[in-house]
Amino acid sequence: MVEETDSIAVILTFKRGHFSINLDTMNVSTQPTSNNTPLCYTINNPPFNYVPTIASAYFSSIFSILGVSSNLIAFVVLVKSFQRTNSSSRSSFLIFLGGLVVTDFMGLAVTGTIVISFHMTHFNWRALDPHCHFCNFMGMSMVFYGLCPLLLGAGMALERFIGIAHPFAHTALPKSRTVFMLLLVWFIAGCIALLPLAGVGSYHMQMPGSWCFFNISSEGSDLTFSVLFSMVGLTCLAVSFVLNTVSVVTLIKVCCVRDKMQRPRDQEIEMMVQLILIMAIASICWCPMLVFIAQTVLRGHPVQVEYLLLWLRFASWNQILDPWIYILFRRAVLQRVYSHIDWSKWSTLNRSLRESFSIFTPSSSFGRSHSTGDTEPREKLNETPNTP
Secondary structure: OOOOOOOHHHHOOOOHHHHHHHHHOOOOOOOOOOOOOOHHHOOOOOOOOOOOOHHHHHHHHHHHHHHHHHHHHHHHHHHHHHHHOOOHHHHHHHHHHHHHHHHHHHHHHHHHHHHHHHHHHOOOHHHHOOOOHHHHHHHHHHHHHHHHHHHHHHHHHHHHHHHHHOHHHHHHOOHHHHHHHHHHHHHHHHHHHHHHHHOOOOEEEEOOOOEEEEOOOOOHHHHHHHHHHHHHHHHHHHHHHHHHHHHHHHHHHHHHHOOOOOOOOHHHHHHHHHHHHHHHHHHHHHHHHHHHHHHHHHHOOOOOHHHHHHHHHHHHOHHHHHHHHHHHOOHHHHHHHOOOOOHHHHHHHHHHHHHHHOOOOHHHHHHHHHHHHHHHHHHHHOOOOOOO
8 A cells, every 4th residue: 555645735725615525525425426427436526626746746756666675675585585494484484474575565566656647647537437447446456455464464473373382283384384374365355355346335536536445434335344444454453462472472481491402492583573573563554544444434423534644654654664674673684783792692591581480480490400300419420439
């Protein structure tokens, strides 16, 4: 989903009478009028009387180029990491990350092209798309590429939960199962995006005329789709938070009570750090938009266009920040940036955490006392007798 770049100041340059009519009719029932106006233009009918700004075109272009290039860099890094890795758990995580990067790239490329074209040419939507096919396509793209990062975040949290809490079951899962989960996420997001075309909700031209989205209304099927979109997004964030919290607690326990024969957990820690950052950015970027939609339709209030555009900008930043999490927050990068850090002390930190955590873990204290008891006879056997 590309950032809507028309500023609030641009919206306020509308004629007072025309602007008030748009706000008042934002939540009107989406039934076609008597003059056979297409459904997507029954609320906001272009062309709109506003003064376009050069800053909007430049800002849209810079935003889209930055997001597309960031995702391309992240995709190249992911491919190289996938070719070098030998861990099945890390391979599954990289497949999910690759799906997230591809989704963000396509979302910025598709929606960014439409918005930039509008700001460059100022085309008339009604003349270019008299049957709403183009508007419906952009609305579907906004919904699909908006829900995919949230659904993928929940899927990655589930994959890491299984990999940490149930490692043997995770090892038995082939890579094809991870690919199937990725395709399932895309399928679910696609089915939700197609619901307005099946009569559940409807896609409409949005103010100030450069983008299409579903009608945020408390009337009929628009209410159903608005609540569905909001609840799916918030549920994904909640599931991600719960599963990631359990995974972090489990990983701390495993790291603290591990013995010398257990393999290091550096990769698991690195993946969990990246996943937590992805969840945090998605929550910051998407929660205002999802809560705004839910509150608007459940309270029956008219849509406040300035807040809708503001929260849309917040949500759009998610597609730019996601790839930089993996580009920057890798142990190889951190070792180069912070070369003065002695990474060999990680085992010492784990040992100190294990000793502190042993107070709350009876099994670890029992194992330590049992091993100590076994070593005492060996020490006595190695003692030399005292000479008279």
